[in-house]
Amino acid sequence: MHIKNPSSRVRAALGAVAALGVLALAACSSDTPAETTSSSAAEPAASDSAMTETMEVTDVTVGLIPILDVGPIYLGVEKGFFEEEGLNLSLELAQGGAFIIPSVSQGDYEFGFSNVTSLILATANGVGLEAVGPGASTNGTEEDMAAVLTTSDSGISTAKDLEGKKVGVNALANVNTATINQMVRDDGGDPTKVTYVELPFPDIVPAIVSGDIDAGQVVEPFRTAGVNQDLVSIGSNFLAMSPTFMIAEYFTSSDYAAENPDVVAAFEAALAKSFEYATANPDEVRAIVLDYTQMDEETANAVRLPGWPSEIDAASVDLQAELAVTDGTLAEIPDLSNLK
Structure with a gap:
């Protein structure tokens, strides 16, 4: 994987936590990615090599947030799951889902990772989006991330x-x-x-x-x-909602989904493989984090991992919509079938 070094500005800002302050440039700017990772570096499994050589490869860019939650997609790139589906991924980092959504809707990224609340608010404002898979959830224990x-x-x-x-x-x-x-x-x-x-x-x-x-x-x-x-x-704001609260989703634009159904299906399949593998191999998630952050090995072994559910939790989508209405950020709940 090709990893760009984070900026000295952020390393200085983090001071004593420079090893965790991680992810520098992209976490500070939605315009300039801190890292681009291409799945072309991953080697396909030997049994799939002949198929991969003849398969048409589609380049896609995925907007991510520099947090532990996105570890499975990096692991999926390393294991060749996306390449097996005919996809060459470029992974770019941004500050948050609210910054990634415009890039996806405008076609700068084909896919993105965002918290569900931001996706709901964008949908209510007429932005055409479609969820393609869960992103991360609470892990079902009191040891939340x-x-x-x-x-x-x-x-x-x-x-x-x-x-x-x-x-x-x-x-x-x-x-x-x-x-x-x-x-x-x-x-x-x-x-x-x-x-x-x-x-x-x-x-x-x-x-x-x-x-x-x-x-x-x-x-x-x-x-x-x-x-x-x-x-x-003083507590986990996610765990306070539910032991299995789905925080985020992977998504694309409605236009891209309509025009590229095969690519979307391939992304969904590779993402599911990545989640399944990450859930079964937490030590490999901890190891891959060392590649896309500047976290040290001791910290990687100490952090709490999120849950990576196998399917979208519609109840979590509904709850976040209800909270938005309660907060006054939504006047009413729109049709959210695109996010379920």
């Missing part, structure tokens, strides 16, 4: 305590703000009193430590980075 972190002396110990505080999130009006808001409600608080600050994931832990924000929502590997700097968790 997401957390709302704060300092031990912040005075924040429950979700209600976030009232009047500044909370860092990777994007506004997405799954993180929606689920934190629900945590606050469930704890008897008023989420309208929470001030959200948009920051790239690698910048959230340093901002908590420096006191620029009072708390922040992170996923792995940034959860482990924060814990290693003595930050404390």
